[in-house]
Amino acid sequence: MSNSQDLVSAAAVTAPTVTPAIDAPKAADAKGVCSKNGWSGKCAGGKCAGGKCCCCGWKWAPVALIAGAALGGVAICGASYLYKKYVSPTKKKPTKSIGLTPELHDYLVSVSCRQNQLLKELEAETHQSCARATMCSPLDSASLLQMLVHVTHAKKVIEVGVFTGFTTLALALALPDDGKVIACDIDEKWPNTIGKKYWQRANVAHKIDLKIAPATETLDRLLDQKDEIGTYDLAFIDADKDNYDNYYERSLKLLRRGGIIAVDNTLWSGRVLDPRDSTPPTEAIRKFNKKVFEDQRVHICMVPTSDGITICFKI
Numbered sequence: 001m002s003n004s005q006d007l008v009s010a011a012a013v014t015a016p017t018v019t020p021a022i023d024a025p026k027a028a029d030a031k032g033v034c035s036k037n038g039w040s041g042k043c044a045g046g047k048c049a050g051g052k053c054c055c056c057g058w059k060w061a062p063v064a065l066i067a068g069a070a071l072g073g074v075a076i077c078g079a080s081y082l083y084k085k086y087v088s089p090t091k092k093k094p095t096k097s098i099g100l101t102p103e104l105h106d107y108l109v110s111v112s113c114r115q116n117q118l119l120k121e122l123e124a125e126t127h128q129s130c131a132r133a134t135m136c137s138p139l140d141s142a143s144l145l146q147m148l149v150h151v152t153h154a155k156k157v158i159e160v161g162v163f164t165g166f167t168t169l170a171l172a173l174a175l176p177d178d179g180k181v182i183a184c185d186i187d188e189k190w191p192n193t194i195g196k197k198y199w200q201r202a203n204v205a206h207k208i209d210l211k212i213a214p215a216t217e218t219l220d221r222l223l224d225q226k227d228e229i230g231t232y233d234l235a236f237i238d239a240d241k242d243n244y245d246n247y248y249e250r251s252l253k254l255l256r257r258g259g260i261i262a263v264d265n266t267l268w269s270g271r272v273l274d275p276r277d278s279t280p281p282t283e284a285i286r287k288f289n290k291k292v293f294e295d296q297r298v299h300i301c302m303v304p305t306s307d308g309i310t311i312c313f314k315i
Contacts (some may be wrong), residue, residue, distance in 0.1 A: 010276035097138055098267055098303050105193035113139045116173055119166065121196040126164045129194065135163050137264065141306040142170035145236060148260050149174035157181045158254065160215045160247045162237030165195020181208050184215035215239060219250035230256050238264035241281035244288045252297065252314060259314050267308025
C-alpha cells in the first residue's frame with residue numbers, strides 16, 4: 001500500500017461519522033428530562049434514539065412540522081380576522097369621526113346628515129379609487145361645514161386642501177348661487193379626475209375657483225389685492241400640517257370680523273398626546289393648538305368631529 005493510500009485509510013478510520021441531528025441519539029439528563037424537548041419523562045440515564053423520544057415515542061420531525069403548521073394557521077386566521085375587522089373596512093367604508101365606533105358613526109350620519117346624493121357618490125368613489133382615501137373628510141364633517149356656511153351667511157369661502165373635492169362640493173352646495181369657493185391645492189390630479197365631474201353634475205362648478213399652486217402663494221396673491229382683505233366669511237384648512245400656522249395667519253387677515261376659520265386634524269388621531277411622537281406634522285399640530293388657544297384675536301372651540309376640528313371665530 002502506498003503512503004497516500006495509508007493516509008486515506010487512516011482518515012477513514014479516525015474521522016467521526018456525521019449523521020443528521022434528527023437521527024442522533026440524545027441522552028436524557030440525570031433528572032429524567034428528555035434532552036429532545038425538555039419534558040420530564042421516564043428515561044433517566046437512558047437515550048432517545050432513532051429520532052423518537054423514549055418518554056412518549058413521538059417522532060420529532062413530523063411533530064415539529066404539524067405543530068408549526070398549526071401555529072402558523074392560527075396566526076394567519078387571527079391576522080385575517082383582525083385585518084377584516086379593523087383594517088379592511090376603512091378602505092371600503094367612509095371615514096368616521098375620531099372616537100366613534102363604526103356603528104355609532106353610522107347612526108350619527110343617519111339621523112343628522114341630510115347630504116346630497118352626489119356627495120355620497122363622490123365619497124364612495126374616493127374610497128374606491130384612492131389609496132389615501134382617509135384624507136377625505138367624513139359626511140358629518142361636511143354637514144358641520146355646511147352649517148358654518150349657513151350661520152355666517154357666507155358668500156366668500158377659502159378652502160386650503162381640496163383632494164378629491166368632497167368638502168369643496170359640500171361648501172359649494174351650501175353657498176348661494178353667487179357664492180364662491182377659492183379652492184387651493186398643489187395637486188391637480190384628484191380634483192380633475194374625480195371632483196370636477198361631481199361639481200358639474202351638482203351644477204355648482206361656477207361657484208368653485210380651483211387654484212393649483214402652493215396655498216401660501218394663492219393666499220398672498222389675494223392679500224396683494226387690498227380690496228380682498230377682510231371680506232371672506234369662512235375658511236377651511238385641511239392640508240400639510242407644517243404650514244398650518246401660515247395658512248391660519250393669511251386666512252385670518254382675509255377674514256371679516258365675525259368670520260370663521262375651521263381647521264381639521266387638530267386631534268391628529270390622538271398622536272398629539274403621544275410623547276414618543278416628535279414627527280414634524282405632530283409637532284406642528286401641537287404648536288398650532290397651543291397658539292390658537294392663546295390667540296386673543298379669536299374665540300375658539302374644538303369639536304371631535306372628523307379628526308378634531310378647531311373652530312375660530314374672528315373677534
